[in-house]
Amino acid sequence: MALPIEDYGIIGDTHTVALVGRNGSIDWLCLPRFDSEACFAALLGDDSNGCWKIAPVGGGMATRRHYMGNTLVLVSEFDTIQGTARVIDTMPIREEHPWVIRVVEGVSGKVDMRMDLTIRFGYGSTIPWVHRSDGLLVAVAGPDTLALWTPVETRGIDRSTVAEFSISQGQRVPFTLSWSQSHQNPPRPIDAWYSIEDTRTCWEEWVSHCTFDGEWGEAVVRSLITLKALTYEPTGGIVAAATAALPETLGGMRNWDYRYCWLRDATLTLGALMRSGYHEEALAWRDWLLRAVAGDPSELQIMYGPAGERRLAEWDADWLPGYEGSRPVRIGNAASEQYQLDVYGEVLSTLCEAARVGDVPTPATWGLASTLMEFLESNWSRPDDGIWEVRGPQRHFTHSKVMAWAGVDKIIKMAEAFPPDAVTAPARNTGTRGMSRAIGKGDSRNGPGPLPIDRWRQLRSKIHKEVLVAGYNPKVGAFTQFYGSDALDASVLMIPMVGFLPATDERMISTIEAIERDLTEDGYVLRYRAEDAHDVDGLSGREGAFLACSFWMADCLALIGRESDARALFEKLLGLRNDLGLLSEEYDMVAKRLVGNFPQAFSHVSLVNAAYNLSGHSMDTSRSIPPSQLLRKVRQGSRRKKSSLHRRHSIS
Numbered sequence: 034m035a036l037p038i039e040d041y042g043i044i045g046d047t048h049t050v051a052l053v054g055r056n057g058s059i060d061w062l063c064l065p066r067f068d069s070e071a072c073f074a075a076l077l078g079d080d081s082n083g084c085w086k087i088a089p090v091g092g093g094m095a096t097r098r099h100y101m102g103n104t105l106v107l108v109s110e111f112d113t114i115q116g117t118a119r120v121i122d123t124m125p126i127r128e129e130h131p132w133v134i135r136v137v138e139g140v141s142g143k144v145d146m147r148m149d150l151t152i153r154f155g156y157g158s159t160i161p162w163v164h165r166s167d168g169l170l171v172a173v174a175g176p177d178t179l180a181l182w183t184p185v186e187t188r189g190i191d192r193s194t195v196a197e198f199s200i201s202q203g204q205r206v207p208f209t210l211s212w213s214q215s216h217q218n219p220p221r222p223i224d225a226w227y228s229i230e231d232t233r234t235c236w237e238e239w240v241s242h243c244t245f246d247g248e249w250g251e252a253v254v255r256s257l258i259t260l261k262a263l264t265y266e267p268t269g270g271i272v273a274a275a276t277a278a279l280p281e282t283l284g285g286m287r288n289w290d291y292r293y294c295w296l297r298d299a300t301l302t303l304g305a306l307m308r309s310g311y312h313e314e315a316l317a318w319r320d321w322l323l324r325a326v327a328g329d330p331s332e333l334q335i336m337y338g339p340a341g342e343r344r345l346a347e348w349d350a351d352w353l354p355g356y357e358g359s360r361p362v363r364i365g366n367a368a369s370e371q372y373q374l375d376v377y378g379e380v381l382s383t384l385c386e387a388a389r390v391g392d393v394p395t396p397a398t399w400g401l402a403s404t405l406m407e408f409l410e411s412n413w414s415r416p417d418d419g420i421w422e423v424r425g426p427q428r429h430f431t432h433s434k435v436m437a438w439a440g441v442d443k444i445i446k447m448a449e450a451f452p453p454d455a456v457t458a459p460a461r462n463t464g465t466r467g468m469s470r471a472i473g474k475g476d477s478r479n480g481p482g483p484l485p486i487d488r489w490r491q492l493r494s495k496i497h498k499e500v501l502v503a504g505y506n507p508k509v510g511a512f513t514q515f516y517g518s519d520a521l522d523a524s525v526l527m528i529p530m531v532g533f534l535p536a537t538d539e540r541m542i543s544t545i546e547a548i549e550r551d552l553t554e555d556g557y558v559l560r561y562r563a564e565d566a567h568d569v570d571g572l573s574g575r576e577g578a579f580l581a582c583s584f585w586m587a588d589c590l591a592l593i594g595r596e597s598d599a600r601a602l603f604e605k606l607l608g609l610r611n612d613l614g615l616l617s618e619e620y621d622m623v624a625k626r627l628v629g630n631f632p633q634a635f636s637h638v639s640l641v642n643a644a645y646n647l648s649g650h651s652m653d654t655s656r657s658i659p660p661s662q663l664l665r666k667v668r669q670g671s672r673r674k675k676s677s678l679h680r681r682h683s684i685s
Contacts, residue, residue, distance in 0.1 A: 035060055035076045035356055038627040039611035042098065042107050043259070043275060046124040046131055047266035050275035052076060052631070053107055053122050055095045057088035064177070064212040065131050067265060067272045067339055068292040072179060072212075074157035077278055077353045077362050080149070082157025087120050087135055087208065089113050090145040090197065095120075100613060103254055104236035105262055106229055107613075116142015118200050125228045126235050127266075130220045134228050135208040139200040148187075148208065150194040152179055156350045156364065160192055169222070170194060173215050180219035183208045244310035245641075247648025252607055255614035256637035257309055260302070263634050265339035269317025270294040270325070271302060272339060274618065274630035278350075280359035281576040281619055281629050288359050290366045291618075291630040293336045293345060296322065296376040297420060298635055299383040305641040307390045319387050323401065326380060330408035333380075335373045335422070336366065345369040371418040374433040377409050378440030382531070385443035388451055399453040402444050403484065410492055413437045419515075420524050421560055425569045429516040431504035432524035438496040439531040445489050453484060497533070505540055511547035512540070514561055514569070521552045522561045523582035526589050536592030545589045554622045556605060558582040577619035577628045580606065584639035588646050596647075603647055606640070616640070 040055040049069070052061040061076040062085075063069040075084035088111060095109035096117075110119040117140035125132050137146055152161050154174045161174035170181040181187075185206055187196040200206060207225030239261065245253045264271050274291035281287035299322055306315035325341040326333055334343060347367035355362045384402055388394050394402070419430035503516040504525075514522035525544060529536035536542070552559050557578030561569075583606055590599035609620050609627065616636040618629025 034079060038279065038617050038629075038631050039615075040094075041611075041615075041631065042100075042109075042613045043262060043615065043632060044105050044107055044122050044124045044133070045262040045275070046127040047261065047264055048127050048131060049124075050262055051122075051124065051133060052275065053109070055098065055109070056086065056092060057095065057109060057111070057120055058084045058086035059122075059133070060084050061276060062133070063292070064179075067263075067275060070154060070177075071156045072152055072154050072177065074153060074353065075151075076276065077350070077356055078157055079354070080151055081153070082353060083151055083153030084149070085133075085135075085151070085210070086147075086149045087137060088147065089115075089118065090147045098612065100255075101233050102237060103240040103258065104233045105258060106233045106236070110140065111144070113142075113144050115144045116140070116202070118144040118146060121229055123229055123232045125223075125232045131212045132223060132228065133210040134223075134225050134232075135210075136225050136229060137200050137206045137208075139202045139204045141202050143199055143201045145197070145199050146206075148183075148185070148194075148196040148198075150181060150187075150210075151192070152194075156353065158350075158352050163189065163194070166219075169219055171219060176215050178213045178215045178217070178219055180211050180213070181208065182222035242310050245308075245645070247644060249603075249607065249644045249648070252610070252614060253309070253641050253644045256640050257305075257311070259615065259632050259637045260306070260634055260641075261311075261314065263632070264314065264318075265294075268324075268340050269314070269321040270337070270339045270341070271298070271318055271321075271634055273298065273336075273635060274633050276630045277364055278353075278359070278362040279356050279617070279628070279630045282359075282574050283357050283621065283624055283626075283628060284359055285574040285576075286359070286361065287574060287576055288355065288361065288363055289368075289630070290345075290347070290364055291633070293338055293366060293369070294321070294325070295336045295635075296326070296333075297335065297373070297379050298638065299379050300386055301638050301642060302634070303383055303386050305638045305645075307386070308645055309641065312390075316387065316392060319383055319392070322380065322383060323398070326401070330377070330405050331412075333376060333405075333408075334369050335371055335376050336369050343369070368418075368422040368424075371422055372415070372427070373419065373422070374413060374415070374417040374430075375420055375436035377405055378436035378438070381405055381409075381440030382436075382443045385447040388447050394447065394451050394453075396453065399484075402447070406441070406444060406489065409437055409441065410488075413492075413496060423569055428518075428569070429503070430522075430524075431500060431512050431515060432522065432527060434496060434500045434504060435525070435528055435531065435533050438493060438500065438533055441489055441493045441496065442532065445486060445493060448484050448486055448489075500533070501540075509547060511544040520561060520569070521548055523548055523552060523558050523579065523585065524560070526558075526582065526585040529592055530585070530588060536589055537594075541589075542593055545586070545593060549586065549590075553586075554578060556602065557620055557622060558586045577621040579619055580609070580616055580633070580636040581639040584636075584643040587643050591647055600647055603643055 036054045041052040043050050051059050062073040063071045073083040075082050096112040098109040106123040119138045121136045152172045154177050159174045161172035163172045172179045185196045185198045187194050213219050277290035278288040303315050325337040345365050347365040349361040353362040416427040416429050417433050504512050506513045509519050512525040514520040534541050560579040587599045587603045615632045617627040617631040618633040621628045
């Protein structure tokens with residue numbers, strides 16, 4: 034059976050991520066991309082579904098583990114009666130082929146070690162043919178090849194590869210595993226120790242650009258590293274998590290595939306990266322978004338594949354028993370076909386946020402914004418599926434309307450600061466090429482023409498008035514989940530953060546207090562009462578506390594002057610991180626465990642933004658005119674030499 038979620042660490046090469054357990058086993062790895070089929074899927078089953086374990090003979094858990102400084106080089110130390118050995122794991126920043134590098138190092142004494150490699154392509158369903166070729170152990174099935182090199186003698190046992198060896202103080206034994214397409218020859222082995230040192234240097238150089246100078250620096254830096262690890266470097270897309278089908282309730286059915294890029298994460302992610310000095314990553318994420326949404330606005334999806342793929346068909350891997358029996362094991366995500374009004378507001382807000390920090394909108398950007406606004410004008414009043422992707426009936430969700438308002442508000446402010454008729458330079462390469470359908474009536478060089486600002490202002494006012502009347506329930510004393518409802522929903526904590534109402538408005542204060550009183554367990558915030566909302570979300574069972582919402586609560590408490598309570602909650606949330614500083618999607622207050630997909634980008638983005646806010650940095654994301662010094666910094670950053678994490682490297 035797989036380990037508790039908090040017992041996993043990650044390594045990654047900005048194309049995919051592997052989960053490494055405290056027991057020395059890699060239980061999840063999809064190659065060559067985040068959303069590829071897993072070759073190690075023991076996370077959702079057992080060892081027979083694929084894993085790669087290196088540990089002392091007889092097993093056991095690492096006594097200590099840590100990352101080498103601010104990197105993704107993972108060190109796990111095993112104490113035994115014979116002595117101590119460490120396993121160092123990493124994935125080098127990719128050149129052509131993905132690699133997993135594992136080095137066993139003797140610390141003291143002489144420790145008997147064992148390696149078990151069980152390769153199962155196709156999410157644990159396909160046993161490969163294995164043969165030896167030119168010093169490599171080669172496993173082939175369908176389109177995939179994995180090739181193992183090690184100086185240690187290996188043998189086959191029960192359709193797995195096993196090696197037993199001893200490691201003494203000062204000795205190192207390398208293992209390198211590469212992936213290639215099955216019609217190609219596997220790459221030649223690389224120098225394992227050099228790869229570890231080079232990867233360490235690359236990460237440390239990248240982290241050196243971080244500008245965060247407040248409290249909780251360690252937590253912020255580790256979260257930023259995690260966001261970088263979840264970035265698909267070729268396109269700039271950031272996946273929501275590295276895993277699929279990890280349950281929101283142990284043994285339950287709320288099990289989703291999160292290896293895709295959600296538009297709703299865009300504004301918060303952009304802000305976190307920009308605030309931290311990572312302008313290239315932020316604008317690459319923005320550019321991915323612009324490419325992904327190209328097309329008819331009515332066909333806008335809530336999520337896309339790492340390269341902008343639209344077809345994310347959902348199916349069940351019924352041969353897998355699921356994490357701790359949590360079934361079905363869903364691959365793909367049918368929510369990609371839902372209509373969620375808030376994503377239109379998210380996209381528009383992202384365009385404005387990029388402009389606010391110095392990326393002046395191009396004519397093509399204005400064309401996209403105008404086309405999205407046309408759609409919003411005609412469709413904002415429709416019911417939708419909501420931020421939480423419920424599988425029940427569509428409703429007029431309050432958060433959705435608020436985010437539609439936010440999108441309109443941000444674009445009006447962007448138009449006031451950057452009138453399209455003042456943009457005369459040709460559009461630079463911002464990822465908007467090939468967007469003729471999205472641009473609609475506007476030309477990519479000439480822009481959309483005069484903007485109907487007055488009409489947009491009227492729309493903004495209309496949405497605002499409706500939400501105040503229909504979204505607020507005086508009997509409950511709170512903004513509720515949807516119009517006419519008496520159910521609470523933590524998504525309305527975003528109301529003051531997008532500028533819809535000040536947090537000090539009495540309606541907002543009472544909403545915050547109602548959520549704190551009635552939608553929390555042990556101090557942690559639930560998205561909504563899932564056990565009471567089966568007619569809303571179309572699912573059975575309960576779920577844990579949603580960590581992003583809990584960070585939003587800390588933000589809101591600070592905004593209403595309860596600074597000490599905000600900081601206490603934030604510190605409590607930091608305490609949920611595992612020993613490597615990683616968070617999943619949710620926390621189960623009954624089981625006292627992390628649950629949901631892991632590591633979760635939304636949780637780490639919310640951590641970063643809350644750390645900034647509680648450190649005294651402004652939460653305001655609505656300013657339209659960028660400070661001149663920040664504008665210069667962005668332009669200088671775009672010209673600087675790319676960091677090591679963007680370099681191609683070669684080791685022979």
